[in-house]
Amino acid sequence: MASLILTSENQIQRLNHILHKVKSLQELDASRLTTPPHSKAWNVVEVIAHLNIAYGIYIPKLDEAFTKLPDVDFGASEFKARAWQKIVIAGQRPKNGVRKWKMKTLKRFEPLLDNQSLTQEKIDAIFEVFFERHAHLKEAILKSRNKDVTQVKITSAIGPIVNFYLPECFEFLLCHLERHMVQIDEILG
Amino acid sequence: MNDETFLSLKAFFPQVTLTEKEEHHFKSLWSVKTFNQYDLITEAGNIERYFYFVLEGVQAIYILNEKGEKVVLGFSYSGSPSGVFDSFINKQPSYTFLEALKPSQMLAISFKDYQDVFEKYPGFYKWGHEFFQQILFGRLSREVELLTLSAEQRYIAFMQRCPEELKVIPQKYLASYLNMKPETFSRLRSGTSY
Numbered sequence: 149m150a151s152l153i154l155t156s157e158n159q160i161q162r163l164n165h166i167l168h169k170v171k172s173l174q175e176l177d178a179s180r181l182t183t184p185p186h187s188k189a190w191n192v193v194e195v196i197a198h199l200n201i202a203y204g205i206y207i208p209k210l211d212e213a214f215t216k217l218p219d220v221d222f223g224a225s226e227f228k229a230r231a232w233q234k235i236v237i238a239g240q241r242p243k244n245g246v247r248k249w250k251m252k253t254l255k256r257f258e259p260l261l262d263n264q265s266l267t268q269e270k271i272d273a274i275f276e277v278f279f280e281r282h283a284h285l286k287e288a289i290l291k292s293r294n295k296d297v298t299q300v301k302i303t304s305a306i307g308p309i310v311n312f313y314l315p316e317c318f319e320f321l322l323c324h325l326e327r328h329m330v331q332i333d334e335i336l337g
Numbered sequence: 338m339n340d341e342t343f344l345s346l347k348a349f350f351p352q353v354t355l356t357e358k359e360e361h362h363f364k365s366l367w368s369v370k371t372f373n374q375y376d377l378i379t380e381a382g383n384i385e386r387y388f389y390f391v392l393e394g395v396q397a398i399y400i401l402n403e404k405g406e407k408v409v410l411g412f413s414y415s416g417s418p419s420g421v422f423d424s425f426i427n428k429q430p431s432y433t434f435l436e437a438l439k440p441s442q443m444l445a446i447s448f449k450d451y452q453d454v455f456e457k458y459p460g461f462y463k464w465g466h467e468f469f470q471q472i473l474f475g476r477l478s479r480e481v482e483l484l485t486l487s488a489e490q491r492y493i494a495f496m497q498r499c500p501e502e503l504k505v506i507p508q509k510y511l512a513s514y515l516n517m518k519p520e521t522f523s524r525l526r527s528g529t530s531y
Contacts, residue, residue: 157381157434158405164382168430223375223507293375 152229152237154315156293159322163286166325167279170196173332174275182266185335190259192335193266195328197259197274202324203281205305206317210288213302213314217295224293227315236310240323242330254306282325289318338364338444345416346390346444352467353460363458366450372437378419379435385424387445391417394441395502397510400433407434409513414502418468419443425451438506488517489525496531 173181173192184191190198229237239249297314304310304320312320338346343364347353355363370389372378378396379385395414398421399407410433413419424431425448446454455461482491495515496504503511512522 153405155401155405157377157407158401160377161381161401161434164380164430168382221374290377 152234152319154227154229154319156224156289156315156318159289159315159318160286162322162326163282163289166322166329167282167286169329170275170278170282174272176336178266178268178271180336181271182263185337189335190331191263192332193271193274194259194261194263195332195335196278197261198253198257199325199328200274200277200281201257201259202305203285203321206302206321207281207284209302210284210314210317213300214288214291214295216300217292217297217314218299219294220296221294227297227313229316229319230313233310233312233316233320236304237316237320237323240320240327242323242327245330245333247327247330257305285318285321288314292318338367338369342369342392342444345392349390349416349418350461350464352463353458355458355460359458363454366454367444367446370443370445372441372443374437374440376437376441377434378437378441378443379421379424379431379433381432381434382430383424384428385421385431385435387420387447388422388425388451389413389419389443389445391415391419392442392444394437394439394443395506396435396441396443397438397506397514398433398435399510399513407510407513409510412438412503412506412510412514414500438510439502483516488515488521489529491515491517492522492525492529493531 173196176192181192184194239251242248292314295314301311301313302317304312304317343360346364346367347360367390369392370378370387372394378389381401391413393415395412396419397409398411398413398419399409402408419435421431421433421435423429424433428448455465482494486494492515495511508522508526509519512519515522517525
């Protein structure tokens with residue numbers, strides 16, 4: 149099986165692409181953002197709210213990891229993802245614009261929005277949280293470039309069954325974001 | 338910006354003559370930016386906000402290939418311009434990264450101010466004409482070198498013309514710029530005189 153080599157530059161480039169995409173989504177009419185393709189599906193705002201919940205779980209974990217990571221002075225280097233983590237990441241990563249292995253969202257990751265009361269103000273607030281949280285992700289990736297990321301592991305949001313070194317965690321989060329960008333494309337048609 | 342710094346900046350625009358008042362205005366358009374070693378000055382996916390003039394340090398501009406490897410397109414260093422120019426002009430997200438390979442200090446001018454100086458001071462059109470000629474000739478010469486010279490010839494040609502401060506950056510960047518493996522670069526460095 150081919151190695152999965154992770155670099156901060158590749159991750160930053162992909163995150164920037166996603167941030168631009170979400171910025172352009174924010175300009176759509178509220179009716180497009182709040183209309184799901186069918187009654188059991190999420191709408192765009194619910195997807196964004198889900199991404200906010202998912203990343204929110206990682207913020208304290210990442211912040212704590214940074215307090216323990218020693219500095220390095222040789223700059224960012226490549227990181228080879230471990231076998232189990234590579235499989236977990238691959239489960240999230242969309243391929244050719246298709247989400248493989250559709251999965252049921254765990255209850256605690258569900259957005260639970262009352263779609264009837266989704267005003268423009270509430271929608272804006274959800275997008276604001278998205279940009280705030282994902283600015284934290286960008287900052288975390290940038291900070292990790294000067295850290296020895298092989299020294300600390302963090303537990304994933306789904307529990308100790310998966311732990312991540314920081315580059316693996318960032319890759320998982322990016323693939324999760326990319327997966328939901330595909331979902332948004334499907335919702336908007 | 339102190340007088341010495343402003344003199345360096347003025348020397349970069351030899352075609353432009355400004356009155357004292359105009360100089361004062363021109364000087365006010367530039368701000369000093371400082372970057373640590375390995376800082377990403379411009380990230381791929383973001384729009385370049387500045388045209389830079391390098392006061393200190395070395396920077397590499399590179400793109401990621403499909404495997405995610407850095408492919409170095411060029412360097413900037415003391416006294417040279419820097420930035421991701423296509424993104425700066427087109428206002429489109431950059432395909433390339435600009436990274437500080439050494440602690441860097443650069444003067445930066447915004448897109449609006451860059452455009453304004455052409456309108457206010459026509460001498461900048463002459464500068465622009467000559468500057469872009471030089472850039473084009475440089476890129477053509479590099480293309481010829483990449484397509485026609487052996488690895489050893491490329492190494493010698495580069496080492497003969499590159500400034501000293503560029504010779505001490507990490508080898509992998511120089512190797513990538515010369516389109517050779519770091520091992521090849523290392524072998525040439527230890528066994529080739531130029």
